[in-house]
Amino acid sequence: MKKTIVLLLAVAVFLFGSNAFAFDPIPEDELQVGFVYVGPVGDGGWSYMHDLSRQAVEEAYPGITTSYVESVEEGPDAVRVMETFVRQGFQLIFATSFGFMDQVIEVAEQNPDVVFMHCSGYRTAENVGVYFGRMYQARYLSGLVAGSMTETNTIGFVAAHPIPEVIRGINAFTRGVRAVNPDAVVRVIWLYSWFDPGKESEATMALVDAGADVIAMHADSGAAPLAAEEAGVYVVGYNNDMSGYAPTRHLTAPIWDWGVVTTRVVGQVIEGTWQSENIWWGMDAGIVDLAPFGDMVPEEVRTLVEEERSRIVNGEWDVFWGPVADQDGNIRVAEGKRMSDEELLSFSWYVQGVEGEIPSN
Amino acid sequence: MSVRIRVERRLTQPVWIEAFIPLFSIVMALVTGSIFLAVLGAPPLQAYNAMFRASMGDWLGIRDTLVKAIPLMTAGVGVTLAFKMSVWNIGATGQIIIGALATTAAVRYVYVDNRFVMFWLMFLAAVLAGGGWAAMAGYLKARWNVNEIITTLMLNYIALQLLYYFVYGPWRDPASLGFPMTTPFPPAARLPFLGTGRIHLGLIIALVLGVIFWLVFRFTRWGYEIRVMGESPRTARFAGMDYVKNVVLVMFLSGAIAGIAGMGEVAGLTGRLQHGFTAEYGYTAIIVAWLARLHPLTVILVAFLIGALHVGGEVLQIVMRLPLASTQMLQGLILFFILGGEFFRRYRIRFHTGEKE
Numbered sequence: 098m099k100k101t102i103v104l105l106l107a108v109a110v111f112l113f114g115s116n117a118f119a120f121d122p123i124p125e126d127e128l129q130v131g132f133v134y135v136g137p138v139g140d141g142g143w144s145y146m147h148d149l150s151r152q153a154v155e156e157a158y159p160g161i162t163t164s165y166v167e168s169v170e171e172g173p174d175a176v177r178v179m180e181t182f183v184r185q186g187f188q189l190i191f192a193t194s195f196g197f198m199d200q201v202i203e204v205a206e207q208n209p210d211v212v213f214m215h216c217s218g219y220r221t222a223e224n225v226g227v228y229f230g231r232m233y234q235a236r237y238l239s240g241l242v243a244g245s246m247t248e249t250n251t252i253g254f255v256a257a258h259p260i261p262e263v264i265r266g267i268n269a270f271t272r273g274v275r276a277v278n279p280d281a282v283v284r285v286i287w288l289y290s291w292f293d294p295g296k297e298s299e300a301t302m303a304l305v306d307a308g309a310d311v312i313a314m315h316a317d318s319g320a321a322p323l324a325a326e327e328a329g330v331y332v333v334g335y336n337n338d339m340s341g342y343a344p345t346r347h348l349t350a351p352i353w354d355w356g357v358v359t360t361r362v363v364g365q366v367i368e369g370t371w372q373s374e375n376i377w378w379g380m381d382a383g384i385v386d387l388a389p390f391g392d393m394v395p396e397e398v399r400t401l402v403e404e405e406r407s408r409i410v411n412g413e414w415d416v417f418w419g420p421v422a423d424q425d426g427n428i429r430v431a432e433g434k435r436m437s438d439e440e441l442l443s444f445s446w447y448v449q450g451v452e453g454e455i456p457s458n
Numbered sequence: 459m460s461v462r463i464r465v466e467r468r469l470t471q472p473v474w475i476e477a478f479i480p481l482f483s484i485v486m487a488l489v490t491g492s493i494f495l496a497v498l499g500a501p502p503l504q505a506y507n508a509m510f511r512a513s514m515g516d517w518l519g520i521r522d523t524l525v526k527a528i529p530l531m532t533a534g535v536g537v538t539l540a541f542k543m544s545v546w547n548i549g550a551t552g553q554i555i556i557g558a559l560a561t562t563a564a565v566r567y568v569y570v571d572n573r574f575v576m577f578w579l580m581f582l583a584a585v586l587a588g589g590g591w592a593a594m595a596g597y598l599k600a601r602w603n604v605n606e607i608i609t610t611l612m613l614n615y616i617a618l619q620l621l622y623y624f625v626y627g628p629w630r631d632p633a634s635l636g637f638p639m640t641t642p643f644p645p646a647a648r649l650p651f652l653g654t655g656r657i658h659l660g661l662i663i664a665l666v667l668g669v670i671f672w673l674v675f676r677f678t679r680w681g682y683e684i685r686v687m688g689e690s691p692r693t694a695r696f697a698g699m700d701y702v703k704n705v706v707l708v709m710f711l712s713g714a715i716a717g718i719a720g721m722g723e724v725a726g727l728t729g730r731l732q733h734g735f736t737a738e739y740g741y742t743a744i745i746v747a748w749l750a751r752l753h754p755l756t757v758i759l760v761a762f763l764i765g766a767l768h769v770g771g772e773v774l775q776i777v778m779r780l781p782l783a784s785t786q787m788l789q790g791l792i793l794f795f796i797l798g799g800e801f802f803r804r805y806r807i808r809f810h811t812g813e814k815e
Contacts, residue, residue, distance in 0.1 A: 137782060166775045167782045171734030173656075173727050177522050178772055181512065185776055195637060196734050219635065258733070259626060260636040289622050289733070443635050456626050 120212060120224075122369030123188055125160035130363060131182035132165035133175060135194035136292040136317045142336035143291065143317035146353045147193040147216070149337075153356030154363050161363065171196025179204040183211055189366050191359060192216065194291070195262065201225055212371055214362055216355070217262060219442065221373050228358045228376035230384035233269035233441070234409050235351030237416040238387050238402050239333045240273020242348045243311045245398045246331050247274075250281040253304025255314040255321045257291050259456045261444040263315050266351075269416045270313055270333075271450040277401070284309060284452045294320035305330055311348070322347060331393075338388035350388040357384045377438065381410045417441060422449040462810040468803070475803055483799035487792040494787060500778040508777045509770030519769065521655040525727065527765030528657075529554070529719040531664035533743035534750065534757040535671055536715030541752050542675065543708050544688040549595060549610030550716040551740025552617030553588040557717025558724045559620060560587030562629065562640055562731040565647045573646045577659075580647065580721055588717015589710040591617065596709025600702040606709070614740070625733050639732030649726035660722030664758065667715060671754040684708060716740065749796055767792065 132151050134144040144167060151163050164187070166178045175197045182190050183204065189212045192201045198218035205213045205225045213225045221227055243252050252274060256263050271283045284307060286300040297320035301312050305328045313333040314321040319342035325332035326343035334342070334350030358376060365371035378384045387406070390399055408414045421430035424447045430436055447455060492502030513523045533550045540547035560583035570576050595613060598604035625638040633641070649659040675681040687694040687701055694701060719739065724731050746764055750756035771785030 131776065164776050164779055166772055172732065173525070177525075177769065180518075180522075181772055181776055184518070185773075196732075198637075258638065260638070264636075289626075445636055 120210075120366065120369055120371055123367055125158050125367050128158075128161040128189065128363070128367060129185070129187040130154060130161060130163045131179075131187040131190045132163065133169050133178055133182075133190065133192045133194075133197060134165060134167040135171060135196065136168060138165065138167045140292055140317045141319040141339070141342070144193070146336050147191070147355055150355035150359040151191075154359050157360045158363055158367065161367075169197075172200070175200040176204055179213075183208050188212065189363065190214070191362075193355075195260070212362075212366055214358075219375075221375055223373055226362070226371075226373045226376070228355075228362075229378075230353065230382075231377060231379040232351055232353070232385050233265050233416050234380045235385045235387050236266045236269040237273040237409075238406055239313065239349055239351050240270040240275075241277050241402050241405060242273075242390070242394060242398055243270070243313055243331070243333050244274035244276065244278035244281050245401075246348060246394070247278065247281055247311045249308050249310045250278065251308040251310065252281060252283045253301065253307070253309030253312045254283050254285045255288065255297055255300045255304065255312065255316055256285050257288050257316050259287055261442055264447070264455060265441055265444040266315050267451060268444065268448040271448055272416055272421075275450040281450065282452045283313075283450055287456060288316060290316075292317040294318045297321045298324035301325055302328060334388065340388070340391060345391075347388075347391045348394055349390050352386055352388050354384055354386065357382060379409070380406070381412070423447065424449055424451060460811075464808045464810060465805050466808055468806050471803060479799045479803050480796055483795040484792060487788075487795035490795070491788045491791050494784065495778075495780075498780060498784055500774075500780055500784075505774055505778050505780075508773050509767075512773035513766035513770040518655075521657055522769045523762060523765040524657050524661060525655075525765075526768050527761040528660045528664055528726070529723055529739040530743055530746050530761035530764055531758050532660065532667060532719035532722060533716045533739055534746035534761050535664070535667045535754050536712045536719070537743050538747045538750070538752050538754055538757055539671060539684075539715065540708055540712040541747055542688050543684045543704065544691075545596070545599070545705060545708055545712075546607045547592060547595070547610050547709060547712050548607055548744065549592060549613050549713070549740070550719075550743050551738065552610070552614035553592050553713040553716035554720040554723070554740050555614075555617040555621050555735070556591040556713075557584035557588035557720025558731055558735060559617075559624060559720075560584050560717065561721040561724050562624070562643075565643050565725075566629065566640075569644065569647065571644070571646050573650070576646045577649070580725055581718070584717040584721035585714040586717075588720065589714030592713020592716070593706050593710040596706040599709075600705040621731075621735065622733070625731060625735075629731065631730075637733075640730050642730045643725060647725060648729055649722065656727065658722060658726030660719070660726045663718060663722065664761075667718075668754045668758045675754065716743075719743075745793065749793070 134147055136144040138144050138148045151165060155163055169175050169178050171194060179190055191214045193216040195217045198215060198220050201213050201215045202220050202222060205222055209224055215225060215227045217229045218227050254267055256267060267285060274281050274283060284304060286304060288296045288300060290296060297316045297318055301321045301324035304312060311331040312321055312325045314335050319339050322332045322334050322339045322342035326346045331348050332343050332346050333348050337352050339350050340347035380386060417436040419430035419434040420428050420432045423429045426449060488506060495502040495505050513519050533554060537547050537550050561580045564580045564583040568579055595606045595609040598609055599606045629640045631639055631641040651658050683699050687699055687704060691701060742764060746757055746760045750760040767789045774780045774785045775782060
C-alpha cells in the first residue's frame with residue numbers, strides 16, 4: 098500500500114510540476130457545470146451541502162448554468178451520468194462521492210477537454226482534480242464538547258463505511274473526547290451505507306440502549322439527530338447544522354462549506370487558469386468548521402473549544418500530533434512526531450478510547 | 459332513464475386488445491405525466507423528447523439502455539420461470555449477489571489465463587452458487603411447506619451481508635486505501651464486449667435464455683407440466699406429476715439464471731466486485747416479469763423499456779433540471795397505467811341504458 102501511495106504522489110508531483118496542460122478560458126455565459134450526488138439532494142446532510150455549493154456557484158457567477166443528478170449509485174451508473182453530462186455539453190463536472198473515483202478517471206480519459214473535480218478521492222489526471230477538507234479538525238472540537246457533556250461516559254458513534262475517511266473522523270472525535278474526559282469511551286456501529294435513514298436511526302437507538310448519552314455520527318442524513326432527540330440524548334450532528342432535527346439536544350456539528358472550493362474552481366475554469374490539483378484544506382480555509390453550540394453547552398466548554406480552534410487554525414497544533422496511542426495503549430505516534438498526510442489518508446486503526454474492532458482485514 | 463355500468467369478464471381476448479391496451483396505457487400515463495411536468499414548469503413534449511432521444515434516439519443511448527437492461531432481462535427470465543409454477547421467488551436480488559460472489563471466487567481461486575476456460579469456470583460457479591442458494595428455499599418449501607416468499611426474501615439479506623463480509627474483509631483490494639472493493643479482474647476474466655461499447659456477452663446470454671425458455675414452455679412436456687403445477691397443483695398431483703422434485707428444480711434454475719445476471723454485472727460491466735454492486739435489479743426483475751405477463755420473450759422487451767425509462771430519467775434531471783422524484787413519478791405512472799390496463803384486458807365494461815326494472 099505504501100508503494101502505491103508513493104507512486105501516486107510521484108505521479109501527482111509530475112503532473113503539477115509539468116504545467117504542460119492548459120485549458121482554454123470559457124466565457125461565463127457558455128459554461129455549464131454538472132454535479133453528481135450520491136444521495137438525494139434533500140438528505141439534509143452530505144448531498145445537501147454539495148448542492149449548497151452548487152447554489153453558491155450560481156450566485157457567484159450568475160451567467161453560468163448548473164445542473165445535477167441525485168442518488169447516483171457508486172458504480173457503472175456514475176459513468177453513464179457523467180457521459181450524459183459531457184454529451185449535453187457540460188465542461189466542468191463535480192463528482193461528490195468517494196466511490197465515483199474509478200468512474201471519474203474512466204470518463205475523464207475519454208474526454209480530455211472536460212474538467213473533473215472529484216471530492217474525497219486520491220486519483221488525479223491532467224483534467225481531474227480532487228478536493229476534500231480536514232474534517233478531522235472540526236471533529237476533534239466536537240469531541241471536546243461531547244466529552245464534556247457525557248455523564249455515563251459512553252458515547253455512541255453511528256458510522257457509514259469502515260474506510261480511512263470515517264475511521265480518521267472517529268479517531269479525531271475520540272481524541273477530543275479523551276482530552277477532556279479520559280474515562281469516556283466511544284462505541285461505533287457501522288451502517289455499510291452512506292445514506293440509510295432507517296438504519297441510521299436504528300443504530301442510534303441501539304447505542305442509547307447500550308448506555309450512550311451522547312451520539313455522534315458520520316452518515317448522510319439527519320435521521321440520527323432525529324432519533325436522539327426522541328430518545329432524549331445529546332447529539333453531535335454532521336455535514337451541516339442539524340439543530341433543526343434535534344432542537345433541544347443538538348450540541349454542535351462539524352460542518353462543510355464546499356462552496357469555498359467550487360466557486361474557486363469555476364472562477365479558474367472561466368479564466369482558463371485551472372490546473373489539476375489535490376486540495377486538502379483545513380479549518381483555516383473555511384472548508385470545515387463547527388456549527389453554533391446548543392444552549393445547553395456551558396460557557397467554559399465554549400471557551401475551551403475556541404482556544405483549541407485557534408491553536409489549530411494558527412497551525413500551532415493539530416489533532417494527530419504525537420503522542421497518539423492505539424486502542425491497546427501502545428504509542429503509535431511518538432511525542433514530537435506528526436502523522437503524515439499519507440498515514441492520515443490510509444488510517445486503519447483506532448486510537449485509545451474507541452471500543453470495538455474495525456471490520457476486518 | 460338511467461345508465462347502469464356493468465363489469466363483465468371477457469370470455470375471449472381478441473388479438474388487437476393484446477397490443478392496443480399496453481400501448482394505450484403508456485400513452486395515458488404520458489398524458490397524465492405531462493400535467494405534472496407542466497406544473498413543475500417543464501414543457502412536457504420537450505421533456506419526453508429529451509427522454510426518448512437520450513435512451514433510444516441514437517446508438518449511445520441505445521447502448522446505455524441495453525447495458526441497464528441486460529441484468530433485468532436475465533433475472534426477469536429467471537423469476538418468470540419460478541412464477542410460471544406459482545413459486546414466488548422474491549430472492550433474485552440475493553441470487554444475483556451470490557452469483558457475483560461465486561464469479562469473483564472463481565477469478566480469485568481457480569484463475570486460468572484463458573478467456574474461454576475462464577468464462578466457463580465463472581459461468582459454472584455462478585450457476586451452481588445462484589442455483590444452490592435458491593434451491594435451499596425450494597427444498598424448504600418442498601419438504602416442509604415453508605413459505606418461499608419469506609425464505610427467499612430473507613436469504614437476500616444474508617447474501618447482502620456475505621457481500622459486505624467479502625468486500626470489506628478478505629477480498630478487499632489492498633491498494634484501495636480501505637475502500638470496499640476487490641482488485642480489478644484480469645482481462646481473461648472479463649466477458650467479451652460486443653462492438654465498441656460496453657455491451658457485453660451478457661446480452662447474448664439473456665437473449666438465448668429468453669428464447670430457450672420460450673421454447674421450453676411452448677413445446678416441451680416439462681414446460682407444460684410446470685404450467686399445470688402452477689395453475690392447479692391438485693390437477694398436477696392427480697396426473698402424477700412430481701411437485702416436490704420440480705419445486706426444487708425450478709428454484710434451482712431460477713436462481714441459476716439470476717446468478718448468471720450477477721456474473722454479467724461483475725465480469726462484464728464493472729470488472730470487479732465492489733460495495734456499490736447493484737443487485738436492486740432483483741426486485742425490478744419481478745416487475746419486469748409481471749409486466750411481461752410471464753412471457754420469456756416479452757420479458758426481453760419490457761426490460762429494455764424499463765432500462766430506457768431509467769436512462770431517460772437522468773436526462774430529465776440534467777436537461778430539464780427536474781428532481782429525481784419527478785422522474786420516478788413518471789416511471790411509477792407508466793407502471794401504474796400498464797398494470798391498470800390489465801384490468802381492461804380481462805374485463806369489459808358495458809353501459810346499459812334503459813328503465814330500471
